[in-house]
Amino acid sequence: MATAGRLLLILALIGAVYGLCASLYGARSGAREWVDSGRRAMYSVALIAVVAFVILDVAFITSDFSYDIVASGSSTTTPLAYRAAAVWSTQQGSLLLWVMLMSLWASLALFVTRRRVREIVPYAQATMFAFTIFFAGLCVLFANPFATNDAHLTEGAGLDPLLRHVTMLMHPPMVYSGYTLLLVPFSFGVGALLANRVGAEWLQVTRRFALAAWLCLGIGIMLGARWSYTELGWGGYWAWDPVENAALMPWLCATAFIHSMMIQEKRGMLKVWNASLVLATGCLAIVGTFLVRSGILSSIHAFVSDPTLNVSFVSLISVMVIGSIALVVFRRDSLRTEARLDSLLSREAVFLFQNLVLVALAAVIFWITFFPLISEAITGTEVSVGPPAFRPFVVPLALIVVLLSGIGPIIAWRRVTAARLRRNFAFPVAVGTTTLVVLAVATDATAHLLAWVMFGCAAFAIATVGQELARGTRARAAMTGAAAPVALLGLVRRNRRRYGGYIVHLGFALAMIGVAASTSFQHQRYAFLRPGQSAQVDGYTVRYVRPTVSATAQRLSFGAVLDVTRGGRHVTTMQTSYGLYPAQDPMHPIGRFFNGSQESEVALDSGPLRDIWAVIHPNVTPLQGLIARGDQLVSRLLLQVSSLPASQQPAELNLAYALRDQLIRVLAQRFVTHPWASQFLFEVSPLVMWLWVGAIVAALGGLIALPPLRPVRRRAGAARRLASAVDAQDLAAGGKAPQPAGLVSPERELV
Amino acid sequence: MAGYLLVLAVVGFAVYIVSAPLRSARARRRTAPDGLLESVAELEAARDAKYLEITDAELDLRTGKLSPDDHRSLDRALRAEAIEILHRLDAARARAAADER
Numbered sequence: 135m136a137t138a139g140r141l142l143l144i145l146a147l148i149g150a151v152y153g154l155c156a157s158l159y160g161a162r163s164g165a166r167e168w169v170d171s172g173r174r175a176m177y178s179v180a181l182i183a184v185v186a187f188v189i190l191d192v193a194f195i196t197s198d199f200s201y202d203i204v205a206s207g208s209s210t211t212t213p214l215a216y217r218a219a220a221v222w223s224t225q226q227g228s229l230l231l232w233v234m235l236m237s238l239w240a241s242l243a244l245f246v247t248r249r250r251v252r253e254i255v256p257y258a259q260a261t262m263f264a265f266t267i268f269f270a271g272l273c274v275l276f277a278n279p280f281a282t283n284d285a286h287l288t289e290g291a292g293l294d295p296l297l298r299h300v301t302m303l304m305h306p307p308m309v310y311s312g313y314t315l316l317l318v319p320f321s322f323g324v325g326a327l328l329a330n331r332v333g334a335e336w337l338q339v340t341r342r343f344a345l346a347a348w349l350c351l352g353i354g355i356m357l358g359a360r361w362s363y364t365e366l367g368w369g370g371y372w373a374w375d376p377v378e379n380a381a382l383m384p385w386l387c388a389t390a391f392i393h394s395m396m397i398q399e400k401r402g403m404l405k406v407w408n409a410s411l412v413l414a415t416g417c418l419a420i421v422g423t424f425l426v427r428s429g430i431l432s433s434i435h436a437f438v439s440d441p442t443l444n445v446s447f448v449s450l451i452s453v454m455v456i457g458s459i460a461l462v463v464f465r466r467d468s469l470r471t472e473a474r475l476d477s478l479l480s481r482e483a484v485f486l487f488q489n490l491v492l493v494a495l496a497a498v499i500f501w502i503t504f505f506p507l508i509s510e511a512i513t514g515t516e517v518s519v520g521p522p523a524f525r526p527f528v529v530p531l532a533l534i535v536v537l538l539s540g541i542g543p544i545i546a547w548r549r550v551t552a553a554r555l556r557r558n559f560a561f562p563v564a565v566g567t568t569t570l571v572v573l574a575v576a577t578d579a580t581a582h583l584l585a586w587v588m589f590g591c592a593a594f595a596i597a598t599v600g601q602e603l604a605r606g607t608r609a610r611a612a613m614t615g616a617a618a619p620v621a622l623l624g625l626v627r628r629n630r631r632r633y634g635g636y637i638v639h640l641g642f643a644l645a646m647i648g649v650a651a652s653t654s655f656q657h658q659r660y661a662f663l664r665p666g667q668s669a670q671v672d673g674y675t676v677r678y679v680r681p682t683v684s685a686t687a688q689r690l691s692f693g694a695v696l697d698v699t700r701g702g703r704h705v706t707t708m709q710t711s712y713g714l715y716p717a718q719d720p721m722h723p724i725g726r727f728f729n730g731s732q733e734s735e736v737a738l739d740s741g742p743l744r745d746i747w748a749v750i751h752p753n754v755t756p757l758q759g760l761i762a763r764g765d766q767l768v769s770r771l772l773l774q775v776s777s778l779p780a781s782q783q784p785a786e787l788n789l790a791y792a793l794r795d796q797l798i799r800v801l802a803q804r805f806v807t808h809p810w811a812s813q814f815l816f817e818v819s820p821l822v823m824w825l826w827v828g829a830i831v832a833a834l835g836g837l838i839a840l841p842p843l844r845p846v847r848r849r850a851g852a853a854r855r856l857a858s859a860v861d862a863q864d865l866a867a868g869g870k871a872p873q874p875a876g877l878v879s880p881e882r883e884l885v
Numbered sequence: 886m887a888g889y890l891l892v893l894a895v896v897g898f899a900v901y902i903v904s905a906p907l908r909s910a911r912a913r914r915r916t917a918p919d920g921l922l923e924s925v926a927e928l929e930a931a932r933d934a935k936y937l938e939i940t941d942a943e944l945d946l947r948t949g950k951l952s953p954d955d956h957r958s959l960d961r962a963l964r965a966e967a968i969e970i971l972h973r974l975d976a977a978r979a980r981a982a983a984d985e986r
Contacts, residue, residue, distance in 0.1 A: 138888025145896060152903070170906035178899035185895055189888075250926060335930035399934045546950040547941060548959055554952050602948060609947035629944065 135189050136201060139280040142186040146233065147270040149179045154263035161256030161329075169256045173244045176259065179266060180237035187221075187234045190279050194221050199287035203227055203279055209292035211688045215303060220293045222306045225427055225443075226279035231307065232423065233269045235314040239343070240266070243318045247339045251322070254336050258325030265317055268450055276442045292688075295715050295733040299365045305357040309381055312351025313419040316384055318343040319391070320416025323409055327461040332405055332468050337395045342840060344395070344412075348388040349836040355381050356829040367734030367749045369658065369817045371825070374521045379503045380422035383496045387415040390492040393485045393542075400547060401482060405469040406462065407489070413458035418496070420451055477549035484545055488538040491531055498527045529584050533591055536646050539639040540566075540595030543602050561601050566594030585654035588646055595643040599636045606633070626838060634839025641832025648825030652745075657818045662811045672818035674746060675699045681809045682711065685802040687795055690714040690727045692752040692805050694812065696737060708737035710750045710814075723772070723794050724764035724801065728754055740823050747817040756810050757801055764797045925981055928974040935967040 153175030160168030190201070194217050199205040203224040208217050221227035240262040247255055273279060319340040326336040358378065363371040372378060391411045397404050424447035462469070475482055502523050509517045544558040570590040573579035579586040603622065606629075611621035626633040657672035668677040675698070682693040693711030697704070717730030737748040754761075771793065775786040942963060946956040 135888045138892050141889075141892045142895065145892070145899070149899060149903070167906040167909065171903050174903045174905065175899075178903055182895055182899065185891065252926075331927070333927045333930065334934055335927050338930050338933070400938050544950060546945045546955070546959075547938065549955075550950065551952065551955060554950065554955065558950055605948040606944070609944075613947075632941070632944070 135193070136280040136282045139186050139189040140274075140278065142182050142189070143230075143233075143270060143273050143278075143280070146179050146182040146186065146237075147267060147274050149175050149182065150263050150266040150270055153179065154260050154267060157256045157260040157263060161253075161260070166252075169252075169259065170248075172256070172259050172263070173248060176237060176244055176262065176266075177241050179270075180234070180241040183230070183234040183237045183270075186280075187230055190227060190230060191218055191221050194218060197290065199285075199290050200282045201279075202281045202283055205283065205285070205287050205290045207291070207293060209290040209688075210288075212290075212293045213298075216293055216298055219303045219306075220297075221279075222310075223293060223297050223302075224279070226273065226277040226281075228306065228310070228427070229269055229273050229277050230279045232310055232314065233266060233273060235307070235310050236262070236266050236269060236317065239311070239314050239318055240321075243322075243340070243343055251325075251331065251335055251339055253329040254322060254325040254331050256325070257328040258321040261321035261324045262317065265321075268446070272443060272446060276446070291718065292715065295689075295713060295731045296365060298733070299361050301357040301361040301364075305354055305361060308350050308354030308357060310354075310423075312347050312349075312354055312381070313384070313423055315343050315347030315350060316388060316419040317416055318347070319412045320419075323412040323416075324457075324461065327409060327465045330465060330468055332409065332465060334399045334402070337399055337408065341392075341395060344388060344392055345836065345840055348385065348392060349833060349840065351381060351385045351388065352829070352836070353833055355385060356826070356833075360826065363747075363822075364736050364738060365733065367736065367751075367815075369747055369749070369815060369819075371822075374503075374519075374524045376503050377422070377426045379499050380418075380425040383499055383503075384415050384418035384422060386492050386496040386499075387411060387418060390489040390496075391415055394489045397482050397485055401473045403471045403473050403475070403482065404486070405471055406466065409462055409465075409469060410458075411489075411493070413454075413462070417451060417454045417458065418500075420447070420454060423447070424451065479545065479552070479555060480549050481542060481545045481547045484538055484542045488535065488542065491534050491538065495528065495531045495535070498531065499524065502527075529588075532646065533584065533588055536588065536591040536595055536643060539642055540591065540598040543598050543636055543639065558601075562594045562597035565597035566590045569593035579655075582650075582654035585650040588650040592643040592647045592650075595639055599640040599643075602636055603633070631839050634835045634837070637835030637838060638832045639835075641828045641830070641835055643828070644824050644831060645828025648821050648823065648828060651821035652819040652825065655820050659816045661814050661816065663814055664811045665809050669814065669816060671816045673700055674705065674816075674818060676746075676748065676814075676816050678812075678814070679707075681806050681812075682709065683802045683805045684711075685795075685799045688715070690716075690798065690802055691735075692750070692754075692802070692812075693735070694750050694814070696748055696814075698739065698746055706739040706746065708739055708746070708748055709735075710737035710748050711735040712750050712752050721769070722765045723768040724797060725761050727798065728757075728761060742823055743820065745817075745819045745822045747819065749815050751813040751815070752805065753810065753812055756808075757804065760801055760804070764794075764801065768794045768797065925974065925977045928970060928977055932967065932970045932974060935963060935970055939963050939967065 153172045156168045156172035156175060160166060160170075160172060192198075193201045193204050194208050195214065197204065197208060197210045197217065203221075203226050207224045207227075208220045212220065222231045240259075243262075244255065244259055247258075251258075322336050322340045326332050355378070358381070359371040362373065363369075391408065394404050394408055394411060398408050424444075428444050428447065475486070477483065502519055505519055505523075506517050509515060540562060544562065545555070550558075567590070570586065570593075573586060573589055579589060603625075606625045607618055607622040610616070610625045611618055614621060614624065616624065659669055659671040661669035661676075663669060663678040665678050665680050668675050670676075677697045677699070679695040679697050682691075682695060684691040684693075691711045691713045693709060696708045696710065698706045698708065711734075713733045713735065714727050715731040715733075716726045719726035719729065722729070734749045734751075737746075739746040768790065771790045772787075775783055775790050778786055939960065942951065942956060942959050945951045946953065951959065
């Protein structure tokens with residue numbers, strides 16, 4: 135089946151090349167059948183990619199170690215779910231996942247638009263084929279996921295223990311879905327510019343894909359943050375790691391694009407901005423894909439660097455950037471705006487300012503992330519940047535974004551009077567101000583000024599959303615006579631885009647409360663404790679009750695049971711452990727457990743007001759002497775067994791391995807029977823739960839906003855009112871104007 | 886063998902569906918050039934966006950973001966813009982229909 139898989143990959147590449155050529159030929163010649171054939175080629179490529187991916191995944195699930203990447207990335211002892219997900223833990227498998235997702239989303243986009251934007255689709259189709267060709271080409275030429283070996287292995291190296299976490303099952307597919315979905319509006323943007331059809335229609339057909347991309351990428355980012363918080367053992371959820379930043383930057387630009395496209399749809403403004411933004415977002419998606427596998431910036435996320443891939447990716451990114459700039463410059467006349475900003479006191483102005491802030495945020499993060507490379511290129515000196523480099527810039531900009539997320543919903547389109555503004559701002563401003571005052575008086579929140587301001591801004595934004603929902607519900611209840619809950623549901627259902635967006639704002643504000651509180655008011659304490667000893671952290675007493683140990687042939691684990699009290703009252707009992715996985719080291723049959731992969735099992739007690747977090751870093755130095763003696767003993771035994779006749783070796787080997795495993799258990803038990811001091815990290819983080827709650831609320835809002843706008847025939851109310859306005863105008867002009875022959879009247883057409 | 890059969894089946898299916906538009910022997914109804922259809926589509930998109938603006942303005946009135954006077958003047962402007970789009974749409978459809986004949 136490996137050969138079949140490789141053949142399918144080559145066929146996918148050929149199909150993509152055909153699709154590209156057919157699309158371009160159809161675009162230039164006007165022969166629609168070639169464009170349709172090209173679209174169907176994308177469906178075929180998607181089918182081929184899915185079959186190839188299934189073949190590879192089955193190889194992982196069945197532990198077929200004749201595949202190189204299965205042997206290097208999985209094992210028979212890896213749980214089933216992680217074996218199925220291990221395919222995207224490898225460079226080659228992740229590239230195949232990329233091809234599959236790209237072709238699937240492209241197929242969906244082309245199916246949905248098969249009867250629309252006919253001059254744009256061929257070029258958009260060709261662009262999506264270009265990306266498919268690139269990634270399929272990488273798989274075929276440089277990173278073959280179906281490479282095999284003749285070693286007849288019965289066991290693999292296993293999955294990196296850090297990746298054995300439930301969030302890792304979905305994090306890569308979500309992030310890659312976000313990246314590949316972002317290439318749909320990118321491709322349609324390219325198509326619109328090439329076809330010189332830069333009105334609002336290309337935005338309308340790609341809006342749901344931009345929103346889906348934003349949603350998937352956001353979920354992927356949050357899953358990664360959750361993994362970091364509960365797995366990596368450093369106590370945080372965001373390290374400003376280059377690969378984390380590489381996902382955040384296109385997400386920020388996509389957020390800006392989702393807002394600014396509304397302005398172009400409604401007012402015909404910001405055409406240049408939207409075109410540039412969607413092209414930049416697509417470029418950043420490829421930059422993110424490149425960073426995770428390039429190794430050019432140090433990152434915990436990176437695959438093993440491959441120089442041949444680096445050259446290919448840099449070439450692609452260069453073509454995308456230069457081509458995007460050239461397209462926008464070439465079409466600058468067509469991109470001229472049709473309307474002007476009516477007033478600075480308008481939702482358009484707020485959206486525009488918010489766009490500038492979001493893009494500035496992305497630009498700052500880009501600059502700081504790539505600064506080590508830039509510095510090294512210019513000065514030859516390697517520098518490193520960490521979280522402190524980002525905070526002075528990111529925090530103030532994030533404050534402005536939260537504030538604007540509250541202002542936008544309560545300002546009308548086009549213009550609003552000062553009196554109306556005062557009326558709409560009164561309640562949210564009161565809530566925000568009251569929050570600041572209460573926090574200043576009742577807590578030490580002002581010790582961290584920016585966090586304190588963030589709480590006020592978030593409270594303002596939350597109050598705004600609450601006010602909008604309340605007023606909308608009241609208005610709908612008055613119109614329909616329905617009870618408030620029914621009216622609320624009806625309100626959201628009939629205005630999904632608006633109120634889905636408001637719910638996203640609510641989620642974002644909640645998340646920022648969690649971020650501000652947990653980063654500024656976190657209490658952290660390192661402690662060396664023996665069993666029975668305690669440490670104090672933020673008013674909590676954490677007592678090391680007893681050590682725990684677990685030893686199998688696949689994993690060694692040293693842990694601790696911890697008892698947490700506050701003011702003499704029991705709060706919780708937690709358990710943390712540190713897992714050691716054996717390395718492939720035949721020279722050290724015992725010691726290999728202590729120089730292989732390691733991972734932490736965090737102790738976590740979550741609550742709405744605080745998280746208590748603990749992790750153990752056991753010191754194995756006291757065991758070193760015993761480990762060395764164990765290595766000598768087992769190595770000597772294995773040497774003796776190897777000198778026996780072949781017929782006796784299997785039985786003697788089994789005995790030797792049984793002795794080895796017994797020695798490991800005895801060694802490990804010393805952590806319990808003769809416990810020594812271990813290092814612990816304790817953290818009390820206030821309100822961090824609201825980061826996760828906010829993310830869930832925002833995702834829910836995104837899902838609500840995702841369905842398409844209602845079809846025309848359901849807007850009968852607006853249509854009838856509009857028709858009566860037409861009649862009124864005609865009557866005012868002295869009677870009904872004669873309808874030109876062949877025209878359908880607006881009323882008949884709309885109803 | 887199973888793998889090669891699978892590849893053959895997938896290839897056969899792909900060739901069949903990809904070539905279908907090219908093989909189609911049905912006399913295609915002559916349609917207006919894509920350029921004209923595109924103009925109609927763009928105007929329909931503009932019309933839909935204008936309806937959304939009208940609906941949004943009404944919602945803004947009901948939720949207190951716009952005063953009745955502000956809403957009245959905005960609504961009048963939006964409807965005038967919508968009527969302009971509808972007239973242009975009618976004209977574009979007429980041109981497309983005439984070109985088909």
